[in-house]
Amino acid sequence: MSGPATGRRRRVNVLRALLPCLALIACDGTLAQAQTLTPNMLNPERGGFVSPQDLPLRRTGDTTTDPTDPTGDDGLRRDTPAPSRIGQIPTYGLPAASGAADTGFDSLNRTRQKPKLYPGQARPKPSPGPGTPAPPTPAGPAASTPPLRLSIPPSESANKTPLAPALAGTVDGQPARKRLKVDDDPFGAVGDYAGGFLIKSAVELSGGYDTNPGRTFVPQGSPFYVVAPEFLAVSDWERHALVADLRGSFTGYGNTFPPTADGSVSSAPTNLDRPDFTGHIDGRLDVTQDTHITSEVRLRVSTDNPGSPNIQAGLAKYPIYTTLGGTFGVDQNFNRLEIAAGGTVDRTVYTDSKLTDGTASSNDDRNFTQLGGVGRVSYELTPALKPFVEAEGDSRTHDLQFDRFGYQRDSSGGYAKAGTSFEFSRLLTGEISAGWAARDYVDPRLDRLQGLLVASSLTWTATPLTTAKFYSTTSIDETTLPGTSGVLTHTYTVEADHDFRRWLTGIGKFTWGSLDYQGDGRFDRFYSAEADMIYKMTRNFWIKGTLRRDWLDSNLVGNSTASTVMMLGVRLQN
Known part of the structure; x- marks a missing residue:
């Protein structure tokens, strides 16, 4: 058979062969509704083809259905507007730290360990990632365009460059950013870390003029230079501690001074160059939370002070003495009660006089060895007030039984004092104590050396730019004067520091004290007024100027002295 009927049958057979493919497409939901085509859907009047009106397509932009809608189009409404994107901040890329592992920490310092959930506990919902569509808008007469809302008020965001979410701290799950600590000394040395130690070093190079470097009754001036290195190493450990503080200087003078014609004791050496070094290494071993083993190794290198009666006549240069010692003890805490005890050993050796x-x-x-012990008991009344009682005893044994004048200098003595350490709102901090010191000598011709002991170290922060300090010391020193037991030395210092600018600091210092030569009748008073100006160019480079005036007032004629020191130098630190 041929004709129009044959053509129609061929087209019907082709459509029947395509029915399975059309059914798969309809199930996927991309072109047609979820229904199966049947031969009844063919339209013979239109040449056997299926009309688009006969296959209604599903709109993917709207999934809301209304079962009560009698239109039969599954509740789809063509007049429903899409959600507004005005005022919404678009999100690009992937969330921060999305590629991190499930353990450890990610780039936002968040732990990646999965939380442990109790039985029946709801699992936390993950934060929506970029590209997540907004919740659907309900259809119907009540649906309307959402109001325009900005995430940041215009008054805060106007004329400001937007920050990345990681910098602004708005990333989901990111911990709060820590506020940087205010630098109390913006021009102070930063230091370097070497392993578990923070190391700071510095050196001061100065030059100036001294109107009386030998501190003689008849002054004779000389230019001088000073080289003063410093080294500080502090451990940064969770337990135990180790601190090394080493400071030294060398003062050299450009002139030489011939000996005086009368050869008086107070005459200065011809060469006034002298070194000075003070260093100590402190350690603490934390056995338990309340038990600590403490130790200190100290070294002192210096000479007799210019103008001292211990200086021999006709010296070419000052003899150098070295004191090497240590303290080893234990600290034990019983709640607020603290008990500390330790033993001390020191060895002092002098070089020969040229x-x-x-x-x-x-x-x-003059060489001697000192052995002793020290104990301290303190009780913390409040975190800001901690009174204490301290006692020390020692014995000094000289290498020679008799000195150059035939006196036996071996002795024993000590001190006892009471005081308190305090800290009031960090405005007034420090320690102050008072007591009594005494020393008895083997030689019966030498009387007991004794006197009031005052020791303090106070710091008062008057304003953020002004600081006042007060410190005092008391010591019993050896002497070579015949018939004199020793020297009881008291020293008091008041200092005020003021920052005119953070980079410009002025320092005023006044020192006074007394030297009591018990057994000889000599009594000296000394005073010193000093003004310093420091210009801090950078953290590593300072310029320092010093002007100082020294006085020594003695009750013996011909021993009073005065001197003026002017000095300018630089400080290099790291």
Whole structure:
């Protein structure tokens, strides 16, 4: 058969063969509704083709259905507007730290460990990632365009560059950003870390003029220079501690001073160059939370002070003495009660004196070894007030039984004092104590040396730019004067620091004290007024100027002195 009927049958057979493919497309939901085509859907009047009106398509932009809608189009409404995107901040890319592992920490310092959930506990919902569509808008007469809302008020965001979410701290789950600590000393040395130690170093190079470097009755001036290195290392450990503080200087003078014609004791050496070094290394071993083993190793290198009666006549240069010692003890805490005890050992050795005639004089009679012990009991009344009681005893044994004048200098003595340490709102901090010191000598011709002991170290922060300090010390020193037991030395210092700018600091200092030569009748008073100006160019480079005036007032005629020191230098630190 041929004709129109044959053509129609061929087209019907082709459509029947395509029915399975059309059914799969309809199930996927991309072109047609979820229904199966049947031969009844063919329209013979239109040449056997299926009309688009006969296959209604599903709109993917709207999934809301209304079962009560009698239109039969499954509740779809063509007049429903899409959600407004005005005022919405678009999100691009992937969330921060999305590629991190399930353990450890991610780039936002968040832990990646999965939380442990109790039985029946709801699992936390993950935060929506970028590209997540907004919740659907309900259809119907009540649906309307959402109001325009900005995430940031215009008054805060106007003329401001937007920050990345990671910098602004708005990333979901990111911990709050820590506020940076205010630097109390913006021009102070930063230091370097070497392993578990913070190391700071510095050196000061200065030059100036001293109107009386030998501190003689008849002044004679000289230019001088000073090289003063410093080294500080502090451990940064969770337990235990170790601190090394080393400071030294060398003062050199450009002139030489010939010996005086009368050869008086107060005459200065011909060469006034002298070193000075003070260093200590402190350690603490934390056995338990309340038990600590403490130790200290100390070293002192210096000379007799210019103008001291211990200086021999006809010296070519000052003899150098070295004191090496240590303290080893234990600290034990019983709640608020703290008990500390330790033993001390010190060894002092003098070099031989070089005289102007080329000969040398021995100072072995000045060498001695000191052994002693110290104990301290303190109780913390409040976190800001901690009174204490301290006692010390020692014995000094000289290398030679008799000194150059035939006196036996071996002795024993100590001190006892009481005081308190305090800290009031960090405005007034420090420690102050008072007591009594005494020393008895083997030689019966030497009287007991005794006197009031005052020790303090106070810091008062008057304003953020002004700081006042007060500190005092008391010591019992050896002497070579015949018939004199020793020297009881009291020293008091008041200091005020003021920052005119953070980079410009002025320092005023006043020191006074007394030297009591018990057994000789000599009594000296000394005073010193000093003004410093420091210009801090950078953290590593400072410029420092010093002007100082020293006085020594003695009750013995011919021993009073005065001197003015002017100095300018730089400080290099790291």
